[in-house]
Amino acid sequence: MEIRRATTVAELVAAEHLYDGPAREEWAARFLASPGHLMLIAYTEDGFPAGFVSGVEMTHPDKGTEMCLYELSVDEAHRRRGTGRALTEALLAAARERGCHGAWVGVDTDDDPALATYRATGAADEGVFAMLGWELPE
Template sequence: MDIRPARTPAELQAAEGLFDGPARPEWSARFLGSPGHVMLIAYVDGVPAGMVSGVEMTHPDKGTEMCLYELSVDEGHRRRGIGRALTRALVDEAKARGCYGMWVGVDTDNEPALGTYDAAGAEDEGLFVMRGWNLNP
């Protein structure tokens, strides 16, 4: 397995099977061109097998932390440590960028994700409630 940062929209389009939908070129370019955005792709035999995205967030009184935005592993490659390796690679990237911490929101019943994050060294910080706004009704 080889984990590399995505640098071009074409790389994201080649890995779009790992996303919830198609990787639109204009959104891919915007993501990759935005400071603080990270997309790491795991390749197995040259084929995208998993991805993790992260976004740096800075606050005046806290500094910068990394949000693990999304993690995905191709169904045929699951249970092989790819998700854990991607998560750890994002932790390493966050450290290299000077982030003081990293966090992820995950559904409390998503056992595979919880197991992956625990195996990658995440600590349980307790339950929280998330609220959202749909801006495209």
Template sequence: MEIRRAGEIREVVAAEHLFDGPARVGAAERFLHESGHHLLIAYVAERPVGMITGVETTHPDKGTEMFLYELSVDPAYRRRGVGGSLVRALAELARDRGCYGMWVGTERDNTATLATYRGAGATDEEDFVALTWSFRNHD
């Protein structure tokens, strides 16, 4: 398995089966061109089998941290270490870029994902509540 940072739309399109829906070219271009946005793709024999996205966020009194936005592994490649390898690769990228930490949110009953994150070195620090706003036009 090889993990590479995506830099071109063709890489995103080739991996779109790992996302929640088809790649939207405009959104993908914007994501790839933001210096603090990261898309890492895991390949087996040049086939995209997993992906992780991270977004750097900076706060005036804290510095910069990495938000692990999304992790996905092709069902045929789950439970083979792909997810953990992607999480560790994003954490390494975050350290290399000077981030003071990395965080992620997930559902309490998502045991497979929790095991992946914990296996890659994450710890539970506090109870977390997610509140969301939904806007119709999200391009």
């Protein structure tokens, strides 16, 4: 397994089987053009994108810069092999290299595989929180 930073729209689109929905080229291009956005893809020996992790740097006047682990996904046929853990550790290493002072992730409290993966990489439970969202029509 090799983990590489995605730098082209083609790489992001080729990994769309790992996303919640189909990739859109214009969104992929915007992602790549946005400073602080990062996607790492794990490739099998034959070049298949087996998993990804995405992160977004967030900066605040009293917190400095932190990395938000936005999403982690591993192809079902490649799970339970350490890919999720390796991707998480690679994102944390990239966050350190970028000067981030911390990293965080929001996780559903009943998502046992995700919780186990993040805890295996040293994440500490900071308590339960509610996540609220807004749909913003075009």
